[in-house]
Amino acid sequence: MAGLAEWFERFVDQLPNTRIMQFVAAYVLVPFWAWRTPVKPQAGGPHYSVQPGDNVQHMMNLIMPLKDKSAVGRAKAALAIAANKDEIYAGLDNVGTVHFARFVIVGDNICMFSVYDGDFTNYIRDFIATIGSVFDAVVGLVEGGEDVIPSESNVEKFIDWVHAHDLYQVSDQATDLFRDIEAVSGATEITRDLRLLPRDLILQLHVNPNVSLGSGYRAYPGYSVAEVRKQFGIGW
């Protein structure tokens, strides 16, 4: 019977890699634990901080599901951006706090990834003031977008809506996930078992399928757009 015991041990060791176990984990275990220990989705965007280094080069990862999920719908989104290129560049130059920005279509989503300085609400508000019409053109194509446009007369709602579509940035230090969970559920005594960290992550990803893994890598952290431009003598 030693042979059977050994076989069983090896079977169990290999189990996580098998299709059947992956199916069970995904369709039985995760929903079960999500029901047993419900988890609130984390808010998007970078954590608040007063320190200067933490207030420059923020990442925004905006994922907006398109209403029209066909190729035609995606083309409309592409055209909305292309038709407004001048407006977008003028806005970027004059808001002055954006390092990089790009619009990307991924699957059924129109996404905006940018690196910006300073407070999120100031950034969006300044953009509404300068390129509100572009926002309206793009957000009009997005699910739920009609509730918040025209952005110029729905400034507060629009800002909140964008914030809601900005991805949660999983903490850079693994165990800070526990702190994030505490913050959102208001509890101070959550399970502190380190071995449940992977499950906490799984359950968060279950309610929040799109996340940014960490706050991003920066080759020259700590500097604002204007500091860089001034340093290179190209005017700010």
Add this chain to the structure above:
Amino acid sequence: MDDTPSAQTSAAQHPTAQNNAAPDPSASDLVQAIIDDFPDHKPGTRPIHTIGVGVEGYFEASDVARSYCRAEHFGGQRVPVSVRFSNGSGSPVQHDGWNDVRGMATRFHLQNGATDLIAMTLNGFFVRTTKEFIAFTTAARQRPVRKASPWQKLLDMLQLKPPLPDPHPGQTASGDAGTLEYANAHPVAQLAVFQAGSIGAPVSYCRAAYHAVHTFIVTDPDGVRRPVRFAWKPVAGVRNTDPTLPPVDNYLQAEIRERLKQWPARFLLMMTIGESGDAFDDPTVPWPAHRVRVVMGTLTLTKVAEDQAAAAEHISFNPWRLVDGIEPSNDPILLARRDAYEESRKRRGGTACPFSHGAQ
């Protein structure tokens, strides 16, 4: 006026196991606590990071280093160095391939005297104070360990818990269960325990990143002081062995010998500048990645030292062996290391180096 702000941690957990009215542990207590974690410790050797290899090379500062720190070794000239790489364990039995923290201790040889920079592969420490250290090392004592039964593993899988890793072949005791218990009761230790649990084994001492962990205060030629943390980044990149393959007990020292015969190994010295509100005196909290990072210079390792007795055994590093331009922060663990390293050196008969206590 120079009150350093307290560490920015969430819900600070007070050490529950200690009576706070009791006196702080002495250097001897600290060293003994470590020795007690490794029952097969050999007297005359280091209580931790016992097995190591001495390597020689030189350091050249970058063109901007001097403008941040006026210390001699950042002047730009070539500074000879002695480096000791080590495995974290205090056991005399060598298991290079086992899951373990690695150490890199560097001595910069200056015109008059020397300065040390001691680093390890974890970017944070387990505890904040010496009392917590005693509690932690007590919890980390070796306990018998065996492979979890397949039923236990199944149960873990059903709870979406990764099963506990099997002990290495031949491993009968481990401190892991104790450190896990401690971490679950003391959140400040969780990050370091979590990282240590999955740190693995590097394919080479020259393919790991080493962190000095503690905050130091550097002074530039204009007298401006900045709180900083140092880290060594391997130019060849970080690479670990395949954890699914059986671990090899003895390969790192041969590897570095062969490597350096073929070509030199280089490390970049990165210095991160802290901002007020960062954890200056708390070694358990790494700094955010959004801090300015300065390249302070390049370390080039050229050969394994001929006299390993001198270069790996008798040599005695101390994180307080500093020079003008670098001062320690008020980190309690950093403070404790000054006397603890000296105590350990005396116990094993390591070479003393003339330096005055408390000098910068």
Add this chain to the structure above:
Amino acid sequence: MFDVADVQGNILRGYRQPRVRHLILSVADVTEARAWLGATVSGSGGVPQVTSQAPWDEKPATCFDIGLTFEGLRALGVSSASLASFPTEFVEGMTARALKLGDIGDSSPEHWPSPFDKPDDIHLIVSLYGRETADLDRLQGQALQHARTFRLLGTRDGDNFNGDYVHFGYRDNISQPRFAEIHDPADYPDPQPMAPIGTVLLGYPNNFEGLFWRVPDPVALGRNGSFNAFRVLAQDVVGFENYLTEAAKYLLTQKGVDELLPEGDEARIGEGLSREGALREIVAAQMCGRWRNGVPLALSPDTPNPQPPLPVKEFNNFDYPAASGCPYSSHVRRSNPRNAQIVQRVANNSRRLVRRGMPYGPPYDPATPDAADSPERGLLGNFIGASLGAQFEAMCTDWVNVGLQDPRVTGSNDPLIGANAPETSWFDLVLKSGTTFRLRTLPRFVRARGGAYTFLPSITAIRYLGSLGK
């Protein structure tokens, strides 16, 4: 059309009363509280009448204002649909926005004294203005005559101990937004454009072209209302004066100090000042952007007493061209960059605030320095604007702290009010040649000791709140 009599007083035009008392109240009985609000509209039943912005023939002896927190609106039974139409920052309350405002460390809401340590209990902040303390006592008695209506959680008293001078020794209240509907531009020479009424009142165009802040529902409640950041700000006058001395002593050891203050020029800074004394005043002026007497550095960088003398009316008649005698990091410039070149070009005049503040605590006399336990002194500040997020918070987050508006100050905080820590703070003095000189180790001089975001309802809105439940 805009009816000035519908707006509460002190928003468009200040009262210029010498004393204030803020009553911090919690609603004890909803029906009574609503009736009380209704009564304040006309001053019936002995309840004081809320002061409106209707023009005065004669200045009243006392003035009376009402502000409500989100919890207060909720306690009065405002509908949840209506509550949902208020902006997020107001709903969350000032204590939840601490990181945005720089309220960390000693300024953190965790250290705020009662009643600000229980922000959810704070429902109303009622402000009484008058000439003598006896006036305030009388007004308070009238306001709280029925003990069942409110619980009095606490009071804060302030007084103008020396006209417009505040505790750091500066003359304050010089620059305010002027509204075309209220002020005659000829009286206030100022290159800043007249402020649109929407800078402070909800329901009107504001400084952002084409943008409109949401007017809370229903219109009767929201229109002509405003938002206020009420702040109790303790000022470390002793620490400030000590720092000036330290900085002056440090400057005396540096070459280049002669450029800052030529030998023999001390009298130009002030009569009878030593060299160190004169340097202190120069540092104080550069940190603020105005000399202590209010003369702006932008107009008179060399002396607080220019010849010919500058009339007070002219104290705002300046801007910040590229070569300005006012450091980029000065307090008045950081908090209001006027038309200076800033990074966020669209935002130049968009974060202006109406400031109605009054000092509290005993004045500091350098001749008799305080004992070790110096009494708390500071400013009871009201920072009024139509959008807390776009104005007060935006100014605190990116301009006062972090300094994103100008790369030459990015990474530093406002020298007077910023969240400074000595090991990392810095401030650049500007010399005549344009070169800068860096001062360091500035401690934090201003700590928050309480506060709340309040809504300042119009007279119509107060009447509406009084009629809830009927």
